Amino acid sequence: MTSKENLVADSTDLPVGASLLAKASELSITSVDEKSSSRAGSLPQWVAGPKLHFADISLTLGRTTILDKVTFQVQPGSVHALVGPNGGGKSSLIKTLLGQMPHQGRLSLEWPGEPGTIGYVPQALEFDRGLPMTVDDFMAAMCQRRPAFLGLSKHYAGAIGDALERVGMQDKRKRRMGALSGGERQRVLLAQGLIPAPQLLVLDEPMSALDEAGIQVFERLLTDWREAGITVLWIEHDLEAVGRLADRVTGLNRRVLFDATPQEALTPERLLTLFSTHPRSAV
Template sequence: MDGVGGMDGVDGIGGANDPVISLRGVRAELGSRPVLRGIDLAVHRGEVVALLGANGSGKSTAVRSIIGQVPVSGGEIELFGTPRRGFRDWKRVGYVPQRTTAAGGVPATVTEIVASGRLSRARFGMLRKADHQAVRRALELVGMADRAKDSVDALSGGQHQRVLIARALASEPELLIMDEPMAGVDLASQEILAATLREQVSRGTSVLLVLHELGPLEPLIDRAVVLRDGCVLHDGPPPQAVGQHALPGHDHVHPHAAHDAEPIRTGLLS
């Protein structure tokens, strides 16, 4: 099965300098509307890349095409040197989706949600001692260990986001793909998330982030790729000024519409 949620398999390891994500000439449509118009994008091992741009520029479509949630009409996508259509080793990839609640309306505890991110490494769907330890470590990293037994329905928006990131970290991924992880998150949670990401980067994790502005993540960003109308406008050093209005070619950024929100599956990598 293609995309996040596929079966585990054996994929190429690749060289140290090979990109973990490679998009070449990728095109995609939503309905009949072109959203990606032949974009090139690469993330190398240990690199932190921010994908920036105004609403409607194609940022979220780009990351969803990488994980197989949006079909592409042209171009090539590779993960760890393997064509995405044949990639199966999804335990190497942690994904944090945009603007969701942790349980998607399903009653669950914090631990249950985070443990679902470990299923890609579990044998026959059964969590072993090492799996439970990985779940506890992930909760500690995002400062949610003291809420492990609580229902996710009792959490704030920022705490929901921390649980989603813990779920992605539970699989101990080599690559993290995060779609606007700071959106709607209070400052305290932003600082915790930035510290969590800094810890992952120090361990060599590669990261692709969709952001509206760099904020507290700015010191971690190696490269910024700015999209406009489905095309790459800029690929290079991050903008020096803070905020979306400093981006190359920026006109104006409007708040998210409610229809941008989408539910997620509890067993993301299962």
């Protein structure tokens, strides 16, 4: 779910083959202090998101090439969309960023000051829907050190309430997670991605299960994040939404086929190339 680590290292490149978060001994990763994060769900007036550098990132599983020398940059404080076909390597690239997949190449974050917090919102939540777990229980389990069965920690109660209110789920805090619709569960996932308040937010198809009201909530959040200076890396299949909301678009089908503004990227020719079974030359 949300990556609760603060990266407290300098912003140098990671060595070849090293994952971002797996280098704990070198990056000196520490947990966020509960007290300092008590109101983390509220949107900060201004934060400084990092710049991301992907340089020749490659990933091979068995004999299958998942990523082939992927190179692009994500500018600080921007909304950067990743688009491409299923199986094109988008989620795998995100997993390399989060330290969950081995890779070759160089991946670095350039923080403007002290390294900050990375938030992550997955595409879907898999769990036993028969569990007697309420929305509050889920948020407690994801966002605090205190065991969820002991209830909300006073340090996080305010932040959790703020985050749920921002996604329109404040009135359903006592509902069981299994009784929620797919769109409502996705809103809860968005809420947990806000605690603690991130400087870098990674979104894996957050609109996939949202209804029209949920989409409006998400689009409002996206505008808020941009205005707050948060760097957003966003995997999305809805190209119309990408065209309206993203600052820059990278087309990925095992390798980068284009990296441009939405107006330059989402042309019929480039999209045909991107969604071809066998990617042709970059255009």
